[in-house]
Amino acid sequence: MDSRGGKITVALVVACVLFGGGYVVYAALGPSQTTTDASPTAAAVPADAAVMVRAVDPSSPALNGGVFVVEDGKVRRRSKDLACERVYYAAGGGICMGVAPSGVDYTASVFDADYQPIHSMRLTGLPSRARVSADGRYGAMTVFVSGDAYLSSPTAFSTRTYLLDMKSGEQIEQLEQFDVEKDGAPFDAVDFNFWGITFDPTDSDRFFATLGTGDHHYLVEGSVEGREVKVLRDGVECPSLSPDGKQIAFKSRIEDTNRWRLHVLDVATLADHPVAEKRSIDDQAEWLDDDTLVYSDGENVYTVPAGGSGEAALLIRDATSPVALRN
């Protein structure tokens, strides 16, 4: 039995190596792409505002898309080489996060005013959010870390948020290592997750972000230099400060779901109101100006008045990750 079983096993191994090797060669010669050729189209012309977006192919939304600027109804590609899933830009520096050529790895690059990458890094997870402070000093990236077989419980998914020095393009801090304060006392738990940084437009050291733990999604305010954050209130995800720094647009979770409504809160009082967009939006909203939000539903880019009145309006087709370009 031993020798017969052994012979059959050897024959099977040979057959598997031939078939498996053959299939890999066939796949290697076949088509594969991680970047789409799609390009966005302008659906409306906003008053004196230029918007940077990343093109999306609605049938394969996870493919990297080119970076375009939409201005006065005209769509222009910024660089032949720049392609991402998430883009942000301010004051001569940008962040481009996307899937690596392998299809299972993710990379980010920091690029300059000429859209040339000055620094690239491997991402430890799936691109989620990107921001650059208005003065171009700091950058922030959030990635989803999931599928680590080792990171089974207690968190089904986790996020990591990195702070970047935009001049060198290198990572300077990981938000998970900041000290957290809640109600005047130190606050810590095993399932802390940070996501969605927004910088104060007038003081880039000051930022807001979301701290998730248990069923809570706290709005935190922090200091980059001080390496600390403090909890302000619950129920705020992906905050985004208005250009005048007085309001924060955010995702408000519909209880016990993974669906969100866009809300706007007053920084002074922390009271909030919903905007007119009725659909669930999973995006870190951007401010076109002090009265208008711009955001994506994953396929197209829309605007909506921040005050709660009016209605959502289509701005750009086949685009996500809108960035209002200010001078």
Place this chain on the structure above:
Amino acid sequence: MYQVEASKALLKPRLWRSRTARLRVPRNVIMLGAVSLLTDISSEMVATVLPMYLIFSLGASPLVFGAIDGTYRGAAALVQVLSGFTSDRWRRHKEVAGLGYGLSALGKVALVAAGNTVGGIGAIVAVDRVGKGIRTAPRDALISLSSAKDKLATSFGVHRAMDSVGAMLGPLIAFGILFLAPARFDAVFVVSTLFAVLGLAVLILNVEGKPRRAPREGAPPQLRAALALLKDRSFAPLLLAAAGLSIASVSDALIYVGLQRTIDFEPAVFPLLYVMTAISFMALAIPVGQLADRVGKVPVLLAGHALLFIVYAVLLMTSVGYLALAVCLVALGGYFAATEGVMTALAGAVLPERLQASGIGILITVVSLGRLVSSVAFGALWFAIGLQSAVLVFGASLALAMALSAPLLLRAQRTAADG
């Protein structure tokens, strides 16, 4: 008894005797190791790329993946006890294990054929987990029944080392394929299926279903007999000790989270933590198993748990250099090498031949429940009193658990030697 074994050994084919003579590991254990190695390559290949496949090719959100991943982790526990008892009752360890390996292989085939919906993948992941739950206890029983009682720890060490080689190779092979054929997940799934089929084939063709210590006579065991193990004078103390030790040990996942929080290292270094731990485990599993057979399983088990104190100490340090990190990870690998396999080997020595799989199934379930309690408790403590204090509490609990379990384990080992 000795003469019977010796004459049987003479009947074995010479080839295998010479090849395995140095380690003196039964051929069946090597073959079961090969089955696990191939199966682990297969499942780790898929585990490595599945989240990206879901998100990248199917457009699922990471939250959906979290749900798929978390839903079925608990399912395996109950299955283990049932499959263990069933394989003892039918005296068909190989066939029941084969069913588990077969289910996982079938899951891989389904992935190639129909893995293009998020729901379909959820079902496939569930089938895979159930398959793993079914095969573990009868497989470990086969390893135990294939080995002489004084060589059990070496056998489990060899099996676990081979198993972890597979777990290391899987991601490497998956990334290698995607390097050659970017974003072609189908190629990864096809090759993974082939490894799963090969693993099943090696089990069917090369593993002896009735090894040397397998019971051949007597009535098949009743469920009552399996349940009586919970009160068995040698196995019950072992279960109690295993439960206590697993509750007092911080799970590796939480240790990594803690290290990440404590140590300021480049994010790119993070995956290397697992790799270093796995290499340490792989290198130490066999020598530690041999040591346990020579000096006794209980001292090695306790020394293995003591290695956790090094890990805890590093978690308590305010600034950790790369040297301390390396020491910590080597210690963590050593802890794994000296605990799970050695504990199973001790169970194999303590348990009667006719209830090997039942007992091992119960042990695995008790240990995984203990780990669950440990994780929940550690998370709650971390929240209540902070990471450092939680580590201190767990350090003290581990010392206590070791002190209490030492006499229990020694009693288990002594009665095993008597019987």
